[in-house]
Each structure stands twice: as C-alpha cells, then as structure tokens.
Amino acid sequence: MVTIQNLHKTFGKNQVLSGVDLSISEGGIFAVLGPNGSGKTTLIKSVLGMVIPDKGDISVLGENIKKNSEYRHKIDYLPQIANFPSNLKVKELIKMIKDLRKPTNEDERLIDLFKLEPFLDKKLGNLSGGTKQKVNLVLTFMFDSPLIILDEPTTGLDPISLIRLKDLIKAEKNKGKTVLITSHIMSFVEEISDEIVFILEGKIYFKGSIQKLKTKTNQPDFEHAIASILTDNHA
C-alpha cells in the first residue's frame, strides 16, 4: 500500500527523519506513535507530498509519488490543526472540496452523524475548535478512498463524537481500507489499532502488534510499554 525507503529530512539544522524504512500492507489500522517532535507529522506530510524529502523514495499503491499529484485522489487526509479560511461558510467549503475532487453524497450522512446542520451557514472563523474538527472529519471521510490518513483525529472532540469517530474508523476498516493514525491518546490507539509503528529520533524503533510490544518491553499494559520505551531511551 505504502512503501517508504531510506527517508531523510532536515529542517534547517534539525534532523527530523534519518533513514525511515516502512512498508504498510493493505487493509487494517496502523497507528504511528512517538514522542513530541519525533517526526510523525513530517512522515505523514512526506507521504502526502507536502514535505519534500531530502533523500529516499515513497510509493503509494505502487506509484512513486515524486512529481505526481494524481495519487492524492486515493488518499483522504485529516490535517492536525483544522486551519480553514475563516471567511468561508461550512457549506461553501464542503462544496468547494467536492468540486475539486469528485461529487459525493456521503457528506449528508456525515453531517447528520456529527450533528452539524445548525452550523452549515456559519463562517468557519466563528466555529469552536471541536466543531471545526468535526467539519474536518466530514471533509476527510466523505470520499471513498482506499487510504485514509488521520493526524490527531481526536483533538477537541466530545466523548459522544469520539465514539462516533471510532465507529466510523472501524467501518472503514471493514470495507478493507488502510487507515493510518497518529495520536497521543493511548487508550484510543489501543482500542482501535491493529498494528503500531513507533518512531524515535527519526527512525522506526518498533513495528508490530500491541501484544508484541508488551512482550518485548515486559510490561503488562500498553501505556506502560510505551512509557518504558521512552524512559529507556531518554532517562
């Protein structure tokens, strides 16, 4: 599905990714974890072509992404912070994104699911953080693409929306799609993901199931397993 080979990226003097090799197979939910500033977002943005890597190759669905923009038709991306143009109305934004990609009716179901009807005629600049995130989710899930990338999807969501989001992600997985998630909420990751990828200091430190991580670190639960990796490497 996604293959990354020897990916390097520096921002100024700050080496963010130093030789990432990763291959993600088709179907299932993959969680990308790591401490703050470990390069999770940079990795995801490289896959999307928003960050241009210094070295290395990325291919999505067998296509090399260099000098290519068509492959993004097959990706739904949820950005970390919902930065929308503040003078647009919610309705206008949804319509515009549909015009850019392809017509879909899925948005009506999602708007209903997240109870967004009362906000459709409001400007994006006047919405609360959580509501913006819901709009963000609608924009991401309304297209039926085989690869879904979610960067911190839980930010600002209330408990009921969080439950709906989990159901939504599971439903997408059952359709055979590949979902890539970054999150700092360990309970969310533990509940939802099939496999985790742990990034540390610009490299892949661990890839495998949660069970495998627990055995490797000798810890009874997931949260402590992650914590033990961090203390072993930083303390």
Added chain:
Amino acid sequence: MRSRWSYVYFAFYLLLGVVLLFLNNDLSKAVITLMNVIIVLVPLIGTIFGVMYYYNSQEFTELLLAQPIKRSSIFLGQYLGVALSLSMSLILGLGIPFVFYGLFESSAIWDFSLLLITGTFLTLIFTALAFNIALSNENKIKGFGYAILLWLFLAVIYDGLFLMTLIMFEDYPLDKVSLFGTMLNPIDLSRTLILLKLDISALLGYTGAVFKQFFGTSFGLIVSFVMLTVWVVMPVLRIVFKSKKKDF
C-alpha cells in the same frame, strides 16, 4: 477579502479618473498626471496586495496541497487571481471615466492605451515579485519589510543612484549606459516609454534625443515590451520553481 479590496481599488481609480478629467478638462493633460500616479502607485499596490494575499491564504493553500492538484496550478492560480483582479480594477476604473469623456474621438487614445498596458505590466511584475518574496520568507513581518524595500528601491532609490552615477561620470558619453540602466528597472522603463509617447522628450535634453531615437522607433518599442515581458516571466518561473521545493 480579496474581492472587497479590489472593489475599493477599482473605486479609487474611478474617482481619480473623474477628478483628473474635471480638473484638467483635457484628455492629454489628464493622461500625464495619471502617469505620475500610476508609475508609483501601481507597483506599490501590486507589491502589498501580493504579499498580503499570499500570507492571508496560507491556511487555504495547505488545505489545497493535500488535494489532488498540481502545486504549480495552485500557486499560479493564486498569482493570476490577484494580478488579474488588480489589472481589471485599473483598466475598468480608469477606462470608464475616460470613455465617457469621449476618449474614442480623441487623439489621446494611443497614449491612454499605452498607459493602461504599462500599468497592467507593472501590476503583473510587482505581484509576481511580491509572491516570490512571500514564498521565500516564512516570517510575515520580514516578508512585508522586504516587499516594501523592493518597491522603495525600484521606485525611488534606483533613480537616485542612477542620477549619481550619471553625475560622477559626466565626462564620458553616457547615452548607452543610461539607456541600459533604464531597461533594467521596470518602473523607469514604463515612465520613459510613456513620456516619449507623449512627445515631451524635449524636456530631457540631449539624452532625451538619444532616447527618442531608440524608444520612438518600433524597434525600441518592441525591445521595451520584450523587457517588460521578461520582467513578468522571470519571477513567475521562480514562483513555479520555488513552490515545487517548498515544505508545508
């Protein structure tokens, strides 16, 4: 945001055109006054709007980048959106009052069209330069500062330096040098073009005669327009090139 300001800009030119025509009561004189305004104001507005638009739409740009659209189309689209709407404001804002005043029966029509053409060129050039500056500077304050400095340099300081050089080397034949120097600054080039078209080159003395010999011919006119086109194409190419390598 963009559309509201371009209406204000349009209204400003409309007002300027009407006022000048009433005060001067003569088309050619109004064209000369307009030239002085356009030569300074058009680059300034192009620069400021270009930088402002780029920084204001950054969030929107990031949203577009994750969509299946080519980077060059995103940035060229934004550039053309700003530059063309500014040009339209200029052309319509000045054109409407002049047409109503009876431009088409007047001999000033060519002078006036030249004025609008150079005005459009200047808009395209300075908006492109502004986009270049904004693309290379993440820091908004720095970007704005550089953009204003660039405008100040080309509109004012360049002339000063140019004059100083001419005075320092006044013992040498300078017509070639001054011709060349004029070509390298789009603002100077536009000013000279319009001045000579208006047939007031006598004001410029001997150099004016050399200029007249050069710019007055169709060859000179073509060379000048080629230069202005180069001034548009170079920064636009850099926009495409730079945007392909930028991280977001």
